[in-house]
Amino acid sequence: MTTSPHSTVRVRPVVPMAVRPWIGAVMISFSAVWVRLADVEVARSAFLRTAYALPVLALLVAISGRKVVTHARARSGAPRWWLPLAFAAGVLLGLDFVAWHATIEIVGAGLGTVLPNLQVVFVGVAGVVLFRERPAALFWIGLPIVLAGVWLLGAYGRTLAEDGSMLLGIFWGVVTALLYAGALIVLRLARARTPSAAAVSVLWSLTLGAALATLIPAAAAGVAGPAGWPADGWLLMLAIGSQVVGWLVLTTSIHHLPAAATSVALLLQPVLALLWGALLLSEPLGGAQLAGAVTVLAGVALAHRGVAQARLPDEPPPLLDAAGSTPASP
Numbered sequence: 001m002t003t004s005p006h007s008t009v010r011v012r013p014v015v016p017m018a019v020r021p022w023i024g025a026v027m028i029s030f031s032a033v034w035v036r037l038a039d040v041e042v043a044r045s046a047f048l049r050t051a052y053a054l055p056v057l058a059l060l061v062a063i064s065g066r067k068v069v070t071h072a073r074a075r076s077g078a079p080r081w082w083l084p085l086a087f088a089a090g091v092l093l094g095l096d097f098v099a100w101h102a103t104i105e106i107v108g109a110g111l112g113t114v115l116p117n118l119q120v121v122f123v124g125v126a127g128v129v130l131f132r133e134r135p136a137a138l139f140w141i142g143l144p145i146v147l148a149g150v151w152l153l154g155a156y157g158r159t160l161a162e163d164g165s166m167l168l169g170i171f172w173g174v175v176t177a178l179l180y181a182g183a184l185i186v187l188r189l190a191r192a193r194t195p196s197a198a199a200v201s202v203l204w205s206l207t208l209g210a211a212l213a214t215l216i217p218a219a220a221a222g223v224a225g226p227a228g229w230p231a232d233g234w235l236l237m238l239a240i241g242s243q244v245v246g247w248l249v250l251t252t253s254i255h256h257l258p259a260a261a262t263s264v265a266l267l268l269q270p271v272l273a274l275l276w277g278a279l280l281l282s283e284p285l286g287g288a289q290l291a292g293a294v295t296v297l298a299g300v301a302l303a304h305r306g307v308a309q310a311r312l313p314d315e316p317p318p319l320l321d322a323a324g325s326t327p328a329s330p
Contacts, residue, residue, distance in 0.1 A: 021265045024250025027241055029272035031330070032109035034238035035101055036281055038231040040223070042105060045235060046097040047218035048227065050211035052239035057204045060244075064198050080197045083205040085190030089183045090209020093330065096179035097214055099172050100330045106169035108160050110277030110285065111153065113270045114293045115173025116330060117300045121146055122181035124303055139306025142299040149295030150174075156288030180330055199252045207243070266304065267297055 038045050061081065096116075104112035121143060127133035150170060157166045187206065191197075218224040226232050250265075274293060277283035 018253075020249050020253035022268065024246050024248075024253065025265050025268040026272060027246035028250065029113070029269045030276060031238055031242040031246075032104050032113045032273055033276045033280060034234045034242065035104050036109050036277075038227065038234040038238070040227045040231050040235075041221065042098060042101045043214070043218040043221045044223035044227055045238075046094070046101050047211070047214035047224055048232070048235045049097065049239045049243060050094065050207050050214055052232075052236050053207050053243045054204075054211060056240055056244050057200065057207055060200045061198075061204050064200055080194070080201040081204070083190055083194055083197055083202060085186055085193055086197075086202050086205035087209040089186035089190055090206040090211075091213045092179050092183035092186060092209075093206060094210035094213025096176055096183055096330055097210060098217060099176040099179055103169055103172040103176055106159050106161075106164050106172065107157065107166065108277050108283040109281055110270075110274035110283050111157065111169070111289070111293060112173065113273035113277075114296055115150075115153075115170065116176045116180055117267075117270055117297065118146065118150075118174060118177035119181040119184065120300050120304045122178055123184055124306065126181065126185055135303075135306040137306065138302045142302030142304075142306060145299030145302065146296055147299075149292050149297075149299055152288060152292030152295060156286070157292060158284045158286065158289060160283065176330070199248055203244070203247060203251075267301055270297060 035045055040048075100112065100116060103115060106112075107115070124133075124135050124139050128135065154167055154170050157169075159166050159169055187202070190202065190205075194202075215224060227235065270293075274285065274290075278285045
């Protein structure tokens, strides 16, 4: 039997597509754990997670350019090493990493992963204000629930250090969510502008922008170099396991899940982070603190469903579920 040189042989993937989002969410749920185990300066960990990811991504982009040219790539050329909007989104993401690692340092891996999920709210509000989107009623129902959860955390939450400020931790968590929302919005626009770009090319430009943004504070603080062992080992786990493999697995497969399952898959990340923080790092998780986290996540789940059902008056929304195709937190 002979085949045309232009024919494509379809190989069944080893891991079913419907299972991949769950694997990606589990891998990314360890991100804050790796940050805490590394136990280095905020600016250093934020920079090194991007610096260690770049060589791996460069290799993946180069490999993707050597594969058989697909129909989509025949139109776009290959591989794409420079996507300006994705790079701009990466600059915001790099600033987000700095704020997020500061949050983790104060409130721990568990709550530090819960708070950035507020990005769903900010993405939804941006859609209403900037793009005339019309979220479903669930979005507006979720808002006061989220605020109630944040109030519970501020009033009864506990920091890692006895003299730490929970309000400062929440402040950095909200800043993280704002920056992440901004990064997601710009990234969504980047994908709309270059729809044929491979996911690994998008992630390369995104990480390149993040590396530049995090290099500046790291260099200013004199901590732009390696951290030493075993800290560099944990940061390599963060860079390769979470930021490269976890992001690629999740973002390239999440759309294969039903809409209802998408919310569950994305919220699995902060739920598991809470579990890992308590079990692996002995982080405090009292009843009021757990109630606040659960309330925040319940409100986020409702808001996410509302954003996912957003509609523009006359045309498809440019931000349609911008928060639903990426990890729930950095």
